[in-house]
Amino acid sequence: MITFYTAGAPSVALSDNALCSELTRTAGWIDVFEPTREEEEALELALGINVPTRQEMQAIELSSRLYQEDGILFLTATVLTGATTSNPESSAITFILAGEKLVTLRYADPAAFAAFRARREANPNRYQTSYQFLAGLIDAIIERVADILEGAGADLDQISLRVFDRPVSGLEHASRNPLSRTPRGKARKARQRDFVAILTHIGAASDLVSRARESLVSFVRLMTFFREVRKEEVAARDALVHSKTVVADLGSLSDHAGFLASKVGFLLDATLGMINNEQNAIIKILSVGALVFLPPTLVAGIYGMNFEVMPELRWIYGYPFALSLMVLAAVLPYLFFRRKGWL
Structure with missing residues (x-):
């Protein structure tokens, strides 16, 4: 034309x-x-x-x-x-x-x-x-x-708010997902979805x-x-x-x-x-979980050995004692990590 x-x-x-x-x-x-x-x-x-x-x-x-x-x-x-x-x-x-x-x-x-x-x-x-x-x-x-540049600058300002305002944004989005069992799980899943959307917007x-x-x-x-x-x-x-x-x-x-x-x-x-x-937060939870259950596993391994001379085997309180020891071995590291602020 x-x-x-x-x-x-x-x-x-x-x-x-x-x-x-x-x-x-x-x-x-x-x-x-x-x-x-x-x-x-x-x-x-x-x-x-x-x-x-x-x-x-x-x-x-x-x-x-x-x-x-x-x-x-x-x-x-x-x-x-x-x-x-x-x-x-x-x-x-x-x-x-x-x-x-x-x-x-x-x-x-x-x-x-x-x-x-x-x-x-x-x-x-x-x-x-x-x-x-x-x-x-x-x-x-x-x-x-x-x-166009003015509009792109305004979009980047909004993206910046979404990137650095994570706790509020995460909790807001978490309330929309009824499939997660805990508020922390809801927030984490919402953040993961939000980051994917943010990367898409940054690319555009x-x-x-x-x-x-x-x-x-x-x-x-x-x-x-x-x-x-x-x-x-x-x-x-x-x-x-x-x-x-x-x-x-x-x-x-x-x-x-x-x-x-x-x-x-x-x-x-x-x-x-x-x-x-x-x-890193997910890996930290998995690492702490493995470390918390390591001492109980050690106790169970010790009392699971097949030796004839083990005083606790014929002790009437041997089984409750072993269970209590495993629980204590799991709780003490957990409390220690909480005190240090690692959880």
Whole structure:
């Protein structure tokens, strides 16, 4: 689908490829979304350029994503899409500056484009030139990334509360599980389930932040390249002045994204440490249990030996004495551990 935006007029979607040349002459911004081969050919004929393929847009090399041919700029950057879903993606979008026209070629529909279209439709005279359209689109994308990072930061704050507020959270969740026999068992099972959910949320936040950083880095490269190749052009003077603010915003957001990435790493280490503490507590209980029953086992082993000369064998109180000794041998270590605070 190809949509044409002319200053002071509503947008027009291309319904017939034969009208592409006529609509291209007056348009300042041409938005190309998932074009068919016929639409690509009609646009290439109208503009006199070769539209990059989807494979060329996804090239990793900087020289393949940012280049100039015959005075026409081809700028490809990565934009985060689906940030509010469980499966965010990074999609390549190409900005083509051909004279007084801006062409955006994309195979995804970022929320920033919808926001910019709504802003432009509310005031059709606000954007007059291709540079103004480019600046408006990049501003919308940066604002969207800022919102995404703000939401990711709020999610990480909630995860932090869940990680470090373990006793209250555990007891709250434990009351929902009637299968556990004791409150301590309920709390432990609830904590185990909660840690699994926390790890899932941390993984989702990490993926979101890393994709946002990737998008910011790509736009830093784009703006650096744009300023370098258009620094002598008079028509781009206002856009170059605005680009300084854009670069500063990108730098601030990149720093914030780096902070969030470090916070994700900290929360991951903290969660794994909590899980390790839970496992150590279980091992400690098993170890103490084995140590508590070791002395009674020793007593039983002694009196289970088949020797003829054992005074307690013919003693009328021998059996109660052995039982009492085993109970005492089990209780004394237990009381000792409780006194030391190991249980």
